[in-house]
Amino acid sequence: MNAVVALCHFCEIHGPRVLFCCQSYHEEPPVHLQVTTSATSAPSLGPVCSPSRLQAPLLPSRSFYGKFDCFAACLQSLTRRNSFDSNCDQQMAPKVQVSSADLSGYLCCETCSACRSVGTTFPGFLVNDHKSRISYVGSQFPFHPEVFTIVRHACLRSLSCEICPGREGPIFFGDSVCGYCLCYTFNVKDFTARGFHHLYSLIVVSMDRLLLLNNYNFFVSSLCAIAGYVQRRACRVFDDEQSRDQERLKQISAIGGGVGGKSLWLQASCFLRERRQSNPAAPRSLPELTGERDVYRKLNRAFVWILRAQMEQCIEVILEGLPDQDQLIELESRHVQRGFVNYLGFDCDSFAPCNAEVHLNDIFTGVLAFPLRGEEPSAHLFGSSSSLSSSSSLSCLSSVVHLTHIARSLNRSSFRLLLYHLLIGNQTVVRSSDGNLARAALDALRLLLPRGCVRQVNFSPEYLECWRCNLLGIGERVALPLATLENPYVLLTIDSRFVDEDDDCGGSGETSFDTSMTSDRLLRCAFETTLCAFSSPSEYPALVNRIMTMVYEGDMSSSVLGKLLYALKQEWVNKAKLLYAMTKQFNNDEATVSRKWRLATRCKEADEALVKFWQAGLSRSFKSYIMSVCSQRQAFTSSSSSSNG
Known part of the structure; x- marks a missing residue:
């Protein structure tokens, strides 16, 4: 140092x-x-x-x-x-x-x-x-x-x-x-x-x-x-x-x-006179002042x-290229939570x-x-960067294992519908008697979404509307409202009755969030999906089909599957970045933007609905950069036209 x-x-x-x-x-x-x-x-x-x-x-x-x-x-x-x-x-x-x-x-x-x-x-x-x-x-x-x-x-x-x-x-x-x-x-x-x-x-x-x-x-x-x-x-x-x-x-x-x-x-x-009459003592040392x-x-x-x-x-961390959108959003959220203004304007007398x-x-x-x-x-104070990165990689690997278990517990049609509504931004509700199980299942599902598209509530005592969160965990006794077109949701139920009976017989109870114990219990649970106010789409996005192929037909380890899912997610984030840039460039002309974007990316209408939702996962720094470039281009175009006229 x-x-x-x-x-x-x-x-x-x-x-x-x-x-x-x-x-x-x-x-x-x-x-x-x-x-x-x-x-x-x-x-x-x-x-x-x-x-x-x-x-x-x-x-x-x-x-x-x-x-x-x-x-x-x-x-x-x-x-x-x-x-x-x-x-x-x-x-x-x-x-x-x-x-x-x-x-x-x-x-x-x-x-x-x-x-x-x-x-x-x-x-x-x-x-x-x-x-x-x-x-x-x-x-x-x-x-x-x-x-x-x-x-x-x-x-x-x-x-x-x-x-x-x-x-x-x-x-x-x-x-x-x-x-x-x-x-x-x-x-x-x-x-x-x-x-x-x-x-x-x-x-x-x-x-x-x-x-x-x-x-x-x-x-x-x-x-x-x-x-x-x-x-x-x-x-x-x-x-x-x-x-x-x-x-x-x-x-x-x-x-x-x-x-x-x-x-x-x-x-x-x-x-x-007082100074002359007094006999000032020599300056005292710090041990004398403190008595130690x-x-x-x-x-x-x-x-x-x-x-x-x-x-x-x-600790030095090796960066493999530029930070992605998830990392940028994480940094931006930290700055908002910490508040840089508070660092400069705090009261020194009341500093704690x-x-x-x-x-x-x-x-x-x-x-x-x-x-x-x-x-x-x-x-933040004394945490180690290497330990935090290793713990995050372990949690990511566990989420991949849980996602694979959820997919294979459901039939293909149910999991395809769950993926579709999750990726286009519809609300996903996980119901379980155990909050830790609901949290683990939500963490597995959020792995497929960009960081900026996730609004997660791990375990709520009441139902929350879709505009408040798109990933929600609730208990078994929480009443759900009737699904409407304005407030639709997908319900994923975790059946842990046999797991709870085995734990009661074994005499083990779980009072806090233990990663290893929760992962073991979740892998022994059964799942069931219920679609509320939804109908099956006529055509699925290409991303849903590729994830289905990787999960069901890919003979690969969990670590390799996690890397493939990450690469696939970054590919579609780049498509969302292109759509946002073209939207700002053509002044929000949806017809022109849709036609040019599909031609450039070879995507279809079902893919466009997914990518429009994924634009919420773009960082503020990227959006600010696109806006500045477009404004400069417009200023240059206007100045050129005025000079020619």
């Missing part, structure tokens, strides 16, 4: 300072795989080349992954700083020299207790992930001099010139030269400080702008959870000190009353969790963290829990 997570503090004496940071070090590739090697490498906030995950179990574990140069340079600087009062073995000292005066000056400058985190004799924390072959190093500053400069620059801006809309909250800033930063500023209470609080900031620094913006919700919710934990601990210490220091509160209230009802705090002489001596150890565990959780959910707070609170309480592949908090 190309990022560094750090905790920064605005010291009353020394100004903005980096208190603690965590960085990941990835293993270097083998020598025979390296194209070029150089002694001086560019600053890296993360991996340069990660080894293959397949080779990781075959390689031996190491105590530290990645280059040891920067790590040894920091140890050498710390050793030279403490060598005046201790005898150290010069032969055991690292031989790497630190060429950056910036880093050396930072180490040798005077600091107070509030500006130190891990101390001078303790270099920091080291966490090794032997499976991914990554080392996470937690220290007061990054070991690479140039990375340290980038982090310190982000620290300075986060605590000075960069201000969020509220007193506390997230803000994004940066450029391609100094790096990009996503920071979360917050205040920590201190009873002895001026204004009774200190300013802190949590920053995530990276040279990759898209990495921070694409994971904005995850980073902000995680940083907000860490800040909330520190604030709660500091608030407890503040309340205890305030309750114990009653005498000082009485003195403050007496001085504030003044003489003659006038406050002496407004007079400069009294303020200066191991607060930096917990922060290191939280930072490691953030770095690893982000890396777990960012997502489920990252649950995991980070477990870390702070001593349970180090890393995200699991397949875990999906808040529908």
Whole structure:
């Protein structure tokens, strides 16, 4: 991961300072795989080349992954700083020299207790992930001099010139030269400080702008959870000190009353005299403010969790060509549900963290829990792309198996009629005593439709009209209205009486949606279709006949059948795209469009009714593109005709 997570503090004496940071070090590739090697490498906030995950179990574990140069340079600087009062073995000292005066000056400058985190004799924390072959190093500053400069620059801006809309909250800033930063500023209470609080900031620094913006919700919710934990601990210490220091509160209230009802705090002489008489205490460190001596150890565990959780959910996926219409519609629906405007216009004062707070609170309480592949908090935060894609492929394969079972449970004529009314957009109602069985059957049927044509209700306590959903699951006791020409439907009944008797004898019950158990039960059920207010068509679309041939006559596995159905669906989606484009081009002249479209695609009238319904499965991006092209063509035509006239 190309990022560094750090905790920064605005010291009353020394100004903005980096208190603690965590960085990941990835293993270097083998020598025979390296194209070029150089002694001086560019600053890296993360991996340069990660080894293959397949080779990781075959390689031996190491105590530290990645280059040891920067790590040894920091140890050498710390050793030279403490060598005046201790005898150290010069032969055991690292031989790497630190060429950056910036880093050396930072180490040798005077600091107070509030500006130190891990101390001078303790270099920091080291966490090794032997499976991914990554080392996470937690220290007061990054070991690479140039990375340290980038982090310190982000620290300075986060605590000075960069201000969020509220007193506390997230803000994004940066450029391609100094790096990009996503920071979360917050205040920590201190009873002895001026204004009774200190300013802190949590920053995530990276040279990759898209990495921070694409994971904005995850980073902000995680940083907000860490800040909330520190604030709660500091608030407890503040309340205890305030309750114990009653005498000082009485003195403050007496001085504030003044003489003659006038406050002496407004007079400069009294303020200066009070400052001279008082003995201001030294700035206190974060362990003193929170009352926890191991607060930096917990922060290191939280930072490691953030770095690893982000890396777990960012996995490369091989795309086989451009995204299809189903994928585009899925992306558009996600944007509508998430609401991009909400991301820019939320109230910083009322910002609430997502489920990252649950995991980070477990870390702070001593349970180090890393995200699991397949875990999906808040529908996006820590889910793994590979696990989600594999689970979707398994569900698709199960739907193909269920569709084949439904087809072979019915006779050919009944299944052909079911396919016809399903593909042209008529409502399909699935009746079952078990909601899980109805959901599995609906998922199998929706496999034949484009994503944009599906309006599915898995299990409803009452009947819903066809304009509300075209795939509906209901119970056995739900009353159905009389079918009319305005509200027709196809009824598919699932007979699970024998399955329920077998389950009762076996003593197994199903209370939740279990994929494997539901699939096994559905494969033992019988099906029956009922056509309401429908008549058999004189001619079926070509798509219905091809699906019938694949299901009944094709001797192929379920995975191959699924790929064939997908390819067949994409073929007819392309025909729907052509029909939509021709409709907009010829200004909705149905006769001309129908004649030209049939001639181009070699389709018949029955196919046209199916394709007209499938136009609802086209994405908004495709429709916008067609409209823009047609408008440009019309503008060009009008301008050409006016110039000729």
